[in-house]
Amino acid sequence: MAIREILIHPDERLRVVAAPVSFPLSDEVKQVIRDMADSMYDAPGVGLAAPQIGVPLQIAVTDTLWRSDEVRHDPDNPGGSRDLKVWINPEFLWKSDEMATWEEGCLSVPETYADVTRPAAVRLRWFDMDGASHEHDFSDFLAVALQHEFDHLLGKLFIDYLSPLKRNMITKKMKKLYKS
Numbered sequence: 264m265a266i267r268e269i270l271i272h273p274d275e276r277l278r279v280v281a282a283p284v285s286f287p288l289s290d291e292v293k294q295v296i297r298d299m300a301d302s303m304y305d306a307p308g309v310g311l312a313a314p315q316i317g318v319p320l321q322i323a324v325t326d327t328l329w330r331s332d333e334v335r336h337d338p339d340n341p342g343g344s345r346d347l348k349v350w351i352n353p354e355f356l357w358k359s360d361e362m363a364t365w366e367e368g369c370l371s372v373p374e375t376y377a378d379v380t381r382p383a384a385v386r387l388r389w390f391d392m393d394g395a396s397h398e399h400d401f402s403d404f405l406a407v408a409l410q411h412e413f414d415h416l417l418g419k420l421f422i423d424y425l426s427p428l429k430r431n432m433i434t435k436k437m438k439k440l441y442k443s
């Protein structure tokens with residue numbers, strides 16, 4: 264188990280556009296994916312994209328069950344994985360005209376939450392760790408979580424959807440709290 268350091272905004276590496284992953288996965292990439300899962304659960308968070316640990320590849324992991332306190336604190340399986348999903352080279356094939364607003368947060372922008380409006384449903388194509396492609400429609404929280412995670416692969420953060428004034432305030436706060 265290896266916990267990697269999660270980069271904090273305004274780290275420049277969060278703004279890099281990630282490159283597609285080639286198959287079969289190298290041992291190095293498989294290790295990155297394992298480390299991403301460990302780091303996400305340790306944080307704890309419901310999603311983590313590779314650029315957040317400084318790896319500019321199109322990979323994200325999610326566990327949207329993890330957001331439930333009930334699951335996270337289940338005494339029968341403390342810290343256990345519940346619904347780990349690995350998304351490689353994801354591409355949205357369709358986004359709904361209908362929009363939905365959810366409060367978002369991000370491991371790279373700690374202790375900061377804001378409402379973001381995004382398409383309410385999406386159709387996604389992605390690859391699994393074996394290189395098989397999948398296509399599926401998502402709605403509700405998962406649609407939002409996936410759009411948030413895959414924004415990271417484009418060098419984009421949820422605070423980019425906020426007003427410049429609000430974003431500047433958040434950037435100042437991050438610089439003050441996480442000065443290295």
Ligand SMILES: [Zn+2]
Pocket residue numbers: 368369370371411412415
């Ligand atoms: Zn994020």
